[in-house]
Amino acid sequence: MHYISTRDASHKASLSEAIARGIAPDGGLYVPGEFPHFTTRQFEGVTELPEIGARLLAPFAEGDPLAGELEAICREAFNFPAPLVPLDQAPAPASVLELFHGPTCAFKDFGARFLAACLERIRRNAPRKLTILVATSGDTGGAVAAAFHNKPWVEVAVLYPKGLVSERQAQQLSCWGGNVRTFAVKGSFDDCQRMVKEAFLDPALKESHQLSSANSINIGRLLPQMVYYAKSSLELWRQLGRRPNYIIPTGNLGNAMACVWARHVGLPIGEIVLATNANQTVTDYLRSGEWQPRASVPTLASAMDVGNPSNMERLRALHPEFEELQGQVGASSVDDIEIRGTLRRDSHELDRVWCPHTATAAKVYRRMLSRGARGHWVIVSTAHPAKFNDIVEPQTGREVPVPPALATLLSLPRQETELEPSLQALRTQLQHT
Numbered sequence: 113m114h115y116i117s118t119r120d121a122s123h124k125a126s127l128s129e130a131i132a133r134g135i136a137p138d139g140g141l142y143v144p145g146e147f148p149h150f151t152t153r154q155f156e157g158v159t160e161l162p163e164i165g166a167r168l169l170a171p172f173a174e175g176d177p178l179a180g181e182l183e184a185i186c187r188e189a190f191n192f193p194a195p196l197v198p199l200d201q202a203p204a205p206a207s208v209l210e211l212f213h214g215p216t217c218a219f220k221d222f223g224a225r226f227l228a229a230c231l232e233r234i235r236r237n238a239p240r241k242l243t244i245l246v247a248t249s250g251d252t253g254g255a256v257a258a259a260f261h262n263k264p265w266v267e268v269a270v271l272y273p274k275g276l277v278s279e280r281q282a283q284q285l286s287c288w289g290g291n292v293r294t295f296a297v298k299g300s301f302d303d304c305q306r307m308v309k310e311a312f313l314d315p316a317l318k319e320s321h322q323l324s325s326a327n328s329i330n331i332g333r334l335l336p337q338m339v340y341y342a343k344s345s346l347e348l349w350r351q352l353g354r355r356p357n358y359i360i361p362t363g364n365l366g367n368a369m370a371c372v373w374a375r376h377v378g379l380p381i382g383e384i385v386l387a388t389n390a391n392q393t394v395t396d397y398l399r400s401g402e403w404q405p406r407a408s409v410p411t412l413a414s415a416m417d418v419g420n421p422s423n424m425e426r427l428r429a430l431h432p433e434f435e436e437l438q439g440q441v442g443a444s445s446v447d448d449i450e451i452r453g454t455l456r457r458d459s460h461e462l463d464r465v466w467c468p469h470t471a472t473a474a475k476v477y478r479r480m481l482s483r484g485a486r487g488h489w490v491i492v493s494t495a496h497p498a499k500f501n502d503i504v505e506p507q508t509g510r511e512v513p514v515p516p517a518l519a520t521l522l523s524l525p526r527q528e529t530e531l532e533p534s535l536q537a538l539r540t541q542l543q544h545t
């Protein structure tokens with residue numbers, strides 16, 4: 113298996129190369145050069161995430177040095193569950209796919225842990241330490257810090273916009289120490305992202321550090337996300353004899369892209385519907401066929417505040433014809449008033465407390481039903497509500513119990529450095545302290 117750039121198929125790379133580079137030399141994103149095809153039979157008797165992962169991802173690692181270690185990588189990455197929970201009180205058959213049982217209580221733990229397990233092997237005999245720079249608007253930084261913490265071959269610098277993430281997210285970003293350094297940047301998320309981009313182009317830093325990124329365009333974060341779609345769809349397929357449909361809270365389209373790929377290789381997945389917040393670049397595109405990226409607007413589902421979703425490039429690479437693409441995914445947008453209303457209503461009527469991101473999918477589920485949708489629906493739950501208690505509790509009127517993993521992180525002292533929003537400030541920190 114080789115990987116090609118979405119912009120120019122002649123830019124080929126092996127899996128290890130694609131993971132190590134992150135982005136293709138022409139600025140495009142790596143996608144599989146060809147897709148394997150699976151039948152449900154090939155997964156008979158395989159029921160656990162690590163085993164399903166090893167089987168599903170084997171063709172994607174074929175011919176690469178990582179192939180022989182795929183089972184071990186999957187055991188390391190998928191060491192917490194992704195349960196499918198029936199939504200008993202729902203007005204029509206539905207389940208919740210809970211992706212928040214990892215160390216930082218969001219689905220990004222799957223991708224971050226898989227990426228770390230791959231990079232550890234890729235870098236095994238490398239002479240220099242790797243320095244991973246992450247700009248984060250909330251969840252990515254925590255997941256990456258947790259996945260790479262205490263690994264002797266790597267240092268991590270997390271940049272987040274001071275005062276613009278939830279209190280508990282800030283705690284999760286800054287509780288690490290050791291090889292993880294957290295910078296509270298006096299600026300916006302865009303400033304953080306700009307500083308990271310500039311750092312990659314800075315000759316002095318290039319000389320002193322082996323820089324890498326761990327953001328969601330890395331194929332090493334996308335491939336493992338196919339695995340929980342495989343496991344849950346196979347489970348429901350065996351139970352119900354029909355393909356479940358998925359509603360996925362969507363920002364940069366990484367999670368949803370993995371679901372589209374899982375269906376593309378033959379897993380029993382029906383409709384895929386993207387739930388977005390008030391950032392409507394994707395919903396507008398699927399309606400009009402015109403791709404118009406724009407500045408993001410802040411919402412209650414902040415991890416989905418993306419105005420220019422980069423993984424759309426991968427979706428368009430898979431389905432270059434707009435009419436065809438339009439038939440592959442649906443999309444629906446949910447504003448903050450609806451997020452609040454859904455948190456309130458579902459807490460009372462369904463006895464479910466969502467995080468604000470999951471609430472967008474729960475709202476879209478109700479919308480689909482009112483338009484006569486049939487079949488079995490899976491609401492994808494991307495984070496634990498306890499991470500966003502300041503938004504959730506005022507709506508539901510009940511305290512969200514804190515899961516043990518989060519409680520541990522919340523009890524640790526905060527270690528962070530304030531930073532002016534400039535490359536020079538970042539360079540000084542990385543080189544001299």
Ligand SMILES: *Cc1c(COP(=O)(O)O)cnc(C)c1O
Nearest residue numbers: 251363364365366367415494495
């Ligand atoms: C990152 C994130 C999303 C959006 O996922 P994408 O892959 O960027 O579409 C949704 N919900 C939560 C909780 C997240 O952290």
